[in-house]
Amino acid sequence: MPGSALKGVSIRGLEVFEALARTGSVAGAAERLAMSAPAVSQQLKNLDAALGVELIDHSRRPMTLTPAGRLFLRRAEAALSALRMGQRDVVALDLSDLSSLRMGVIEDFENEVTPNLASHLAETMQNCAFRLQTGASHAMQALIAARELDIAICAAGPSVPPNTVTHPLLRDPYILAAPRGTDVSGGLTALSDLPFLRRDMNQIMGKQIEEYLATHGWTPPQRFEMDSNQSISALVAGGKGWTITTPLSLLRAGRFADGIDAFPLPQDGIARQIVLYASGDWSGDIPGQIASIARELIATHFTTPGLDAMPWLASEFVLLD
Template sequence: MPAPMLKGLTLRGLEVFETLARTGSVAATAHELGMSAPAVSQQMKNLAQVLGVDLVDHSRRPMVLTPAGRLFLPRAEAALAALRSGQRDLTALDLSGLSALSLGVIEDFENEVTPSLAARLAEGMSQCAFRLRTGASHRLVARIAARELDMAICADTGSGPAEARRYPILSDPYILAVPRGTDIGGGLASLSELAFLRRDLDQVMGRQIEAYLRRAGLDLPQRFEMDSNQSISALVASGTGWTITTPLSLLRAGRFAGEIDAHPLPGEEIAREIVLMVNGDWSDEIPGQIAALARELIETHFVAPAAERMPWLGTRFAILGGA
């Protein structure tokens, strides 16, 4: 017997359901998907009518799934994953015409994004000589300027060759990281008994954080200055000190993450912007597709997990420049 047709089932409805199941909020779902709240509610109403069951318990705040919703969610996620995979296949990079490509990627992505990015790029190569380099943003930008790299995924330093083009990828806001259980009711002043852990001032993060501290009128003792994200995370987790970091960096804390509390940065909101910086002699097609692939991987490995751990971030930690 053939399966019944689900007349009226839409891709948008599945996307709304998937997002609402994660956020538990019509308003948050609307904001994330660029829709109005009434449109989100209508999509959920349509989906319930198509399936003949309610998927969400609207009487609870945050909203929770009904038993039927919990049963349907993995099916919806699998269907969306298959469709997204198919879309990737249709728009796969074709690098077969390239003789060489040199790409730099910041160390922040070394464990999760970079290996997947390299594998996906390799699928489109046949005779292309591919070089991949990782490092700090200021070093990658210097290599772009020296034409040692064709392009680099890095924090925007505000410098670089005048002819270089930038494809926005991620907004990575600065946040406060303190030992677990630390009371910050008094703002930064309540952290006076802990050491401030500085970033290496050659790094983009180090310079931006110091500029923030100067504008806030804070002159903190110069006791620790490090270029290792893991070392800073270890010292915060041990109770030695506190730091200013970003969600992207904090999510790389690994085994130390459980001993670190994250909070919004007091006062001025600041962020670094992750971009794909490209030497000016490239057309838009290949860099545009590489930037889109990077956004997809960063969304999966960082933005979605951050929304679960730090929901107060809202849309400040967000993919930029997508369609």
């Protein structure tokens, strides 16, 4: 490839493209980046010209990515993630003055994000008593509301825990998961021969899924209700049922993933938000810096491989600034 192939590609252009992919509109990208709408349009035009392809399908509302755009988004996000990580390394997180840090993280991250995040934090802890808990989102919310945690990374609920500041991390859309080879062209009615595998109704996911089903008049029989993501994945892969899940949860299916097909939800889709709640007692940049590290790890372990496997989620399964 000639050395001039990337002439005209700027970091700002990549940021604009990423924001357009996440918001689906020029106005949304302009608001996210504190730019004018004409400036956003010009940056995208420059990027298209530099690459020699159109990245956005402007004929649809919200805007959608072209096939070339879906492919380039993964690379652009990886490049921006590396740059942001470099920036974070230059302006290093400093926890040397902290005497204690109590943090809770949802179970979804316990194999990849949480261990790496803990390692990052430990690098600058000198005299800090660090306590880490993992669990379900509703448990994390209850703990930070009771002031038993300083920071909680979990799914956002219907209300923000009192005396906390919210840092959005990830939009995690709900999707349909069925045994490999299942024909779902007829919508949810095509799955009537399989039982529906419910999430524990105490979980935020379980409640949001039931609200979605009720909104559309679907009331699957109450046969299975579980709080174990792996058990649900195993049953779906084994042809024992279908479920509504999220890319984040599906990517944790491990050895069961090859037996599962994923599809968009019929009718209007819904999503949960993964956020970082910081106690209002905390001031300064530390919560925001921890949120930035978490986003980088989520991109590495979830959104990048997730979009490789499910490119149709390009504008849905996205990091949130």
